[in-house]
Amino acid sequence: MLGDRLTAFIFSMALALLLLVLELVRRRLLAERYSLLWLAMALAVLLLAASRPLVDRLAALVGISYPPSALFVAGFGAVLVLMLYLSAVITKLSRQNRIAAQRIGLLDSRLRELEHPRTQQP
Amino acid sequence: MSILPPNQRLLVIVPAFNEEASLARVIAELRAALPGVRVVVINDGSHDATPQVAHDAGAQVINLPYNLGIGAAMQTGFILADEEGFDFAVQVDGDGQHDAREIGRLLQPLIAGTADVVVGSRYLEGPGYVSSTMRRTGIRILAACITVLTGQRCTDATSGFRAANRRAIKLCAMYYPPDYPEPESLVVFRKLGIRAREVPVSMRARTGGKSSITAARSGYYMLKVLLAIGVMMLRRAPRLREV
Numbered sequence: 001m002l003g004d005r006l007t008a009f010i011f012s013m014a015l016a017l018l019l020l021v022l023e024l025v026r027r028r029l030l031a032e033r034y035s036l037l038w039l040a041m042a043l044a045v046l047l048l049a050a051s052r053p054l055v056d057r058l059a060a061l062v063g064i065s066y067p068p069s070a071l072f073v074a075g076f077g078a079v080l081v082l083m084l085y086l087s088a089v090i091t092k093l094s095r096q097n098r099i100a101a102q103r104i105g106l107l108d109s110r111l112r113e114l115e116h117p118r119t120q121q122p
Numbered sequence: 123m124s125i126l127p128p129n130q131r132l133l134v135i136v137p138a139f140n141e142e143a144s145l146a147r148v149i150a151e152l153r154a155a156l157p158g159v160r161v162v163v164i165n166d167g168s169h170d171a172t173p174q175v176a177h178d179a180g181a182q183v184i185n186l187p188y189n190l191g192i193g194a195a196m197q198t199g200f201i202l203a204d205e206e207g208f209d210f211a212v213q214v215d216g217d218g219q220h221d222a223r224e225i226g227r228l229l230q231p232l233i234a235g236t237a238d239v240v241v242g243s244r245y246l247e248g249p250g251y252v253s254s255t256m257r258r259t260g261i262r263i264l265a266a267c268i269t270v271l272t273g274q275r276c277t278d279a280t281s282g283f284r285a286a287n288r289r290a291i292k293l294c295a296m297y298y299p300p301d302y303p304e305p306e307s308l309v310v311f312r313k314l315g316i317r318a319r320e321v322p323v324s325m326r327a328r329t330g331g332k333s334s335i336t337a338a339r340s341g342y343y344m345l346k347v348l349l350a351i352g353v354m355m356l357r358r359a360p361r362l363r364e365v
Contacts, residue, residue: 098190101186101188102186106198108185109162109184112183
C-alpha cells in the first residue's frame with residue numbers, strides 16, 4: 001500500500017509536471033504535438049496516485065508483489081517510449097537538415113559559377 | 123574524352139573532407155586524363171584549405187555548410203549530375219588512391235550497356251597497393267556478406283572508385299545511404315534492379331591526409347554497415363520519396 005505522504009508527494013509532482021508542460025506550450029517553448037505524450041504521462045501518474053485500488057490492480061495484473069514498484073515500472077516504460085519517439089523525431093530532423101544543407105551547397109555553387117563564369121564548362 | 127560516345131557528358135565527383143594535401147594532384151591528374159571533363163569537388167565541411175585548393179586546381183566546388191558524411195556528400199554530386207542531365211558520373215576519392223587513367227575501364231561496361239554501376243575492385247587481380255591485414259579482413263567479410271545477399275560476386279565492398287550511368291545517377295540522387303555508403307549501396311542497387319559489376323583496378327596508398335576510418339572506428343564501421351545491410355534486406359525497397 002502506498003503511504004498517504006508518498007501518495008501526496010507523487011500526486012503533487014505529477015501536477016507540477018502537468019502545469020509545467022502546459023506553461024511551456026503556452027509560451028510556445030514546446031510544440032503542441034510533442035506536449036501530448038508528456039501530458040498523457042502526467043495524467044496517467046496523477047490518476048495512479050489518486051487511486052490506490054488502481055495501482056494495486058495494476059500490480060496484481062502484471063504480478064508485482066509490492067504495488068509501489070508498479071508505479072516505477074509504468075514510469076520507466078513511459079520514459080522509454082518517449083525517448084524512442086524523440087530518437088525518431090531526431091532522425092527525421094537530421095534527414096530534413098541534410099536535404100537543406102545539400103541544397104544550400106548546390107545553390108551556393110551555382111551562384112558562384114554565375115557570378116564568376118569559368119571558360120571551360122562542358 | 124575519347125572513349126565517351128559523342129554528345130555524352132561525364133561528371134567526375136570528388137568527395138573531400140580535409141584533403142588539402144592531396145586534392146591538387148588528384149584534380150590535376152583528372153584533368154590530364156580527361157581533358158574537358160567537368161570535375162566537381164564536394165567539400166564536406168572541411169576545416170582546412172580544401173575549397174581553395176580545389177578551386178585553384180580548376181574544379182567546381184560545392185561547399186556543404188557542415189560535415190554531412192561521405193554518403194550525403196556523394197548524393198549531392200549525384201543530384202547535380204541528375205539535374206544537369208549528365209549521362210555518366212564517376213566517383214573518385216579525394217585522397218589520391220584512385221588512378222584517373224583507369225576511369226576509362228570503369229566507363230566501358232556502362233557505354234557498352236552491360237552494367238548500370240561499375241565498381242573498381244583492388245582485389246580482382248594482383249598488384250597495386252595492399253592495405254593492412256585488419257582492413258583487408260574487414261573488407262573481405264563485408265564482401266562475402268554482400269556476395270551472399272546479392273548473389274553477385276563482390277570482392278571489394280568498400281571501394282569508392284565507381285561509375286554510374288544515367289539510370290543509376292537518378293536513383294542515387296533520390297536515395298543514397300548516408301554514412302558509409304559503399305557496401306550498403308550495393309545491396310540497394312540489387313534490390314532496385316540496378317546492374318552492378320566490378321572491374322579490376324589498382325589502388326595506391328593515399329598521398330596525404332588521413333582516412334576517415336581509423337582503427338578505432340573500424341569495429342563501429344563494420345557493425346553499422348552489417349546492421350544497415352541486414353535491415354535493408356528486410357525492406358521491400360528503399361523509400362524513394364524521402365527526398
